[in-house]
Amino acid sequence: xxxxxxPPVLTAQMSLNRRGESRGDEGFIAAKLADGRARVLALFxxxxxxxxxxxxxxxxxxxxxxxxxxxxxxxxxxxxxxxDISGSPVFACNFAPDQIASTGTAADAMKPLVDLRSLAIxxxxxxxxxxxxxxxxxxxxxxxxxRFCARCGAAVQAADAGWRRHCTACGLDAHPRMDPAVIMLIxxxxxxxxxxxxxxxxxxYSTLAGFVEPGDDIEHAVRREVKEEAGIEIGEVxxxxxxxxxxxxxxxxxxxxxxxxxAISFDAREIADARWFRREEVRAMLENRHAGGITVPPPISxxxxxxxxxVERAIGD
Amino acid sequence: xxxxxxPPVLTAQMSLNRRGESRGDEGFIAAKLADGRARVLALFxxxxxxxxxxxxxxxxxxxxxxxxxxxxxxxxxxxxxxxDISGSPVFACNFAPDQIASTGTAADAMKPLVDLRSLAIxxxxxxxxxxxxxxxxxxxxxxxxxRFCARCGAAVQAADAGWRRHCTACGLDAHPRMDPAVIMLIxxxxxxxxxxxxxxxxxxYSTLAGFVEPGDDIEHAVRREVKEEAGIEIGEVxxxxxxxxxxxxxxxxxxxxxxxxxAISFDAREIADARWFRREEVRAMLENRHAGGITVPPPISxxxxxxxxxVERAIGD
Numbered sequence: 001x002x003x004x005x006x007p008p009v010l011t012a013q014m015s016l017n018r019r020g021e022s023r024g025d026e027g028f029i030a031a032k033l034a035d036g037r038a039r040v041l042a043l044f045x046x047x048x049x050x051x052x053x054x055x056x057x058x059x060x061x062x063x064x065x066x067x068x069x070x071x072x073x074x075x076x077x078x079x080x081x082x083x084d085i086s087g088s089p090v091f092a093c094n095f096a097p098d099q100i101a102s103t104g105t106a107a108d109a110m111k112p113l114v115d116l117r118s119l120a121i122x123x124x125x126x127x128x129x130x131x132x133x134x135x136x137x138x139x140x141x142x143x144x145x146x147r148f149c150a151r152c153g154a155a156v157q158a159a160d161a162g163w164r165r166h167c168t169a170c171g172l173d174a175h176p177r178m179d180p181a182v183i184m185l186i187x188x189x190x191x192x193x194x195x196x197x198x199x200x201x202x203x204x205y206s207t208l209a210g211f212v213e214p215g216d217d218i219e220h221a222v223r224r225e226v227k228e229e230a231g232i233e234i235g236e237v238x239x240x241x242x243x244x245x246x247x248x249x250x251x252x253x254x255x256x257x258x259x260x261x262x263a264i265s266f267d268a269r270e271i272a273d274a275r276w277f278r279r280e281e282v283r284a285m286l287e288n289r290h291a292g293g294i295t296v297p298p299p300i301s302x303x304x305x306x307x308x309x310x311v312e313r314a315i316g317d
Numbered sequence: 318x319x320x321x322x323x324p325p326v327l328t329a330q331m332s333l334n335r336r337g338e339s340r341g342d343e344g345f346i347a348a349k350l351a352d353g354r355a356r357v358l359a360l361f362x363x364x365x366x367x368x369x370x371x372x373x374x375x376x377x378x379x380x381x382x383x384x385x386x387x388x389x390x391x392x393x394x395x396x397x398x399x400x401d402i403s404g405s406p407v408f409a410c411n412f413a414p415d416q417i418a419s420t421g422t423a424a425d426a427m428k429p430l431v432d433l434r435s436l437a438i439x440x441x442x443x444x445x446x447x448x449x450x451x452x453x454x455x456x457x458x459x460x461x462x463x464r465f466c467a468r469c470g471a472a473v474q475a476a477d478a479g480w481r482r483h484c485t486a487c488g489l490d491a492h493p494r495m496d497p498a499v500i501m502l503i504x505x506x507x508x509x510x511x512x513x514x515x516x517x518x519x520x521x522y523s524t525l526a527g528f529v530e531p532g533d534d535i536e537h538a539v540r541r542e543v544k545e546e547a548g549i550e551i552g553e554v555x556x557x558x559x560x561x562x563x564x565x566x567x568x569x570x571x572x573x574x575x576x577x578x579x580a581i582s583f584d585a586r587e588i589a590d591a592r593w594f595r596r597e598e599v600r601a602m603l604e605n606r607h608a609g610g611i612t613v614p615p616p617i618s619x620x621x622x623x624x625x626x627x628v629e630r631a632i633g634d
Contacts, residue, residue, distance in 0.1 A: 020541070020545055135531055138531030142531070148465060148468070148470035149467075150466070152465065177496075179492075180495055215332055217325075218570070228337055244534055246531065
């Protein structure tokens, strides 16, 4: 009997009601803009303004009214994120570095501006706020590098309240990008495979991961990446859970894979190390009491969900 | 006891060994180009050249040697797809409409050129050939609309044997795009929900589907799309299977969802109809013997896999 999996900390279940079917309706968006309850999350070069608690243990996003946001820059490129549970409209905008410079004191008054990834990893934002900010960050991370038409090179215009970019020169429509990535706990009986990437902090190990490529399905991407990164053959693959990860705009697809071989052969260009760890050693790493000081990713991450699932015998063979 | 799911017809298990870790290594690619066994799939405005059988019941891709491909146009923008089971290198290229015009008789000699989607739906290509062509089509559908840098508007250069596009002006790297899309069999006891889109042939019904958006996870995308398209609330969601779908570059994520409500309320801008069908009626549709002439998608599709899974009681509540 397998234990139930602890669900990921960050899922989209608390997210806004996006009203995606009405984004292209200008009358609908005009009514939302005229709603006195409307609020705006202003990002500053993708950083978010927060109100931290005195002890730093929690934080709230700092919201603006439409008038406050417009006071900073006009015209404002607003994206409609959706409606919150009370039905109030929620918008977002992003100020580019040159706009931040020109807003001067208004932007200064919004400090501290923090990196959303740090907030997510520290776990200091409420889930609903984190999700709204994640949605805004993924959208603007995409649109901030989509100012020109990739087909013809002409400047593009925002459309559908921020969810489409249209080229009036050649007619191409660009839609927000979500990059599917597989992240997998690979195990064989009592041991699991974890890797250390070059960019990781010292003594930090995580599950292997990689982007789904053209022509891949999820299961094939898992097998291909593990073979490329660690030289291990994978048999059965099972889907575990998924998570939006807006750095910049990934869809993390968490899986378990059964190793058919044990000999590790990794490509030093791809990763710095890959090793098998016994379940009890992984439990110590998860509980920050590993004798050698090895640590694993924080609770917000899909890697943590998968590693915890293995330790708790919710996933594995 | 639930029946096992019949796996999708199109999965990536038969696909090429991509050697993704070596794409950026110019010496590796030069050696592959020098390999006398190397072959090229030349696409013509994303259409594929085939050798059909006399009765049209099967077809083979028409492959070229590197010399034959270079005879048509020089320099050729080649993408490295990987190695086949014999270790032979496999490349692809795509001729844009203006290049096709300039190649003249050489391109004429490659006819018939056919749409890969039609070949897939008819099921006339062997799976390994379909996958190689799907990988090439997804890659070139992406690169053919990525000629300019979306951040700064400058022309970009192909890199990593076709798997990256680099802007020498601002330094931005663009990677092939895969759009994750959820496709879901929604059921409630003995009935399932199928929809008829405006673009569908008459009397053709399929499972609901939609793209995963920034901030979504897979389960949330299923619930959001079904709510938007049919007004139905969804409880449990289960992952079933996935499939690459290169039209133009989607990752189809097949799921089952449990309907918590029955009253359908659809947005006529999104779909033309949505209805509940009883399992035995769906079985008749699947077997092309429905009294009202209603049909469902062909075996190659994830929709078919899900509908068959429901009929065979492999998925459902």
